[in-house]
Amino acid sequence: MRSFYALILSILSLLVSVSGLHLEVPAEVSPRPMCIRDFVAEEQLVVVSIKSSGRIGDGQQLNFYIVDSLGNEYRRKNDIAGNNRVAFTSHHNAAVDICFTNEKNSKWGSGADLYREIELEIESGAAARDWNAVQAAEKLKPVELELRRVQELTNEIAEELQYLKSREERMRDTNESTNSRVKWFSILVIISLIGLGVWQIQYLRHYFKVKHII
Template sequence: MKFSLYLIVSFLITAISALYLDVPASPSPQPVCIRDFVSEGQLVVVNIKTDGSVGDGQRLDLHIFDSIGNEYRRKQNVAGQIKVAFTSHHNAAFDVCFTNHMDGKWNKNAKVSREIELDIESGAAARDWNAIQASEKLKPVEVELRRIEEVTAEIVSELQYLKRREEKMRNTNESTNSRVKWFSILVIFALVTLGVYQIQYLRHYFKVKHII
């Protein structure tokens, strides 16, 4: 049963295909970004394949950074195939951004673009299993089982991380509710005290003025 589950998980992961983007060129372009999330210390490999070539009137720039501010790669004039590998510094989302600048040789009204094939692999999927198989002299079945084992371990680790996040958010919510409750009680007490004081003050005022 467990082996069947491992095979299903492996199939779902390997069935994911690359992303295909069409990034239009412009004299003042806006970046086109793809966002993904990785855990701290996780290996990430970004495979990029573009059409066009350097000097064809378009300048495609690449920028990879995370939501915390760490920069992993910045490269100008990307063309052909390029591979970027890095290890994440934090549990955070990271962006792979492309900016396509139009060269002066093109008419501003011309519609030119770069087609990009983007494949992002992380964790066990990003490792070079062929090199591991060769170095450790493993059989194909052993390599596949080891890969499935690491993928499953990553899924368990991710679920544990989500569980810790949920517990932290629940504790924060309970703490906030407790503070709001006591603040509401304090406000009610202050309003009641102020109302009693105003009544006593008005009674004293009316007595002094011989109204009552």
């Protein structure tokens, strides 16, 4: 029975939001940003781990910055190499972009084919917490710690479902309001066209009578 619960806990633990990516960012004299986008909930802890190849002073300057779709900038750092770890708390329910630019030193010339390899890991919510520190502070057993992680993960899923539900309700209300406005606008256009047609008929009848045509 204990092994069954351990299996369930391990499966649920895999559902925690963790994204690992491998990137190659070429060095350019006027580099364009290469961005990775992830959605985060409001007041959610996000930890971004960056492991890059190369070294500072190797003819290229790797920069990164983190912004959300609402224009809030969380972090910006220039000329990085090796391991870097950034943590922040999101301000809103929004998409977050982690962007990299790799600027080539002009003295290396246009023929040098330089690039940086990046291992990027994005952890959010329960996955971003330091569970070793939680276990040490609260003196939890391994099974209790896994249950705690699963509980927080379940709460995050429930909050996300509630957010999606409220968003769907707002979109439905917007669609219904738009449909109602389009309906009344169409009715107004039809009434206006009918009124214009009747006026034209009356005007032509009056014109023909004045000219003694009819």
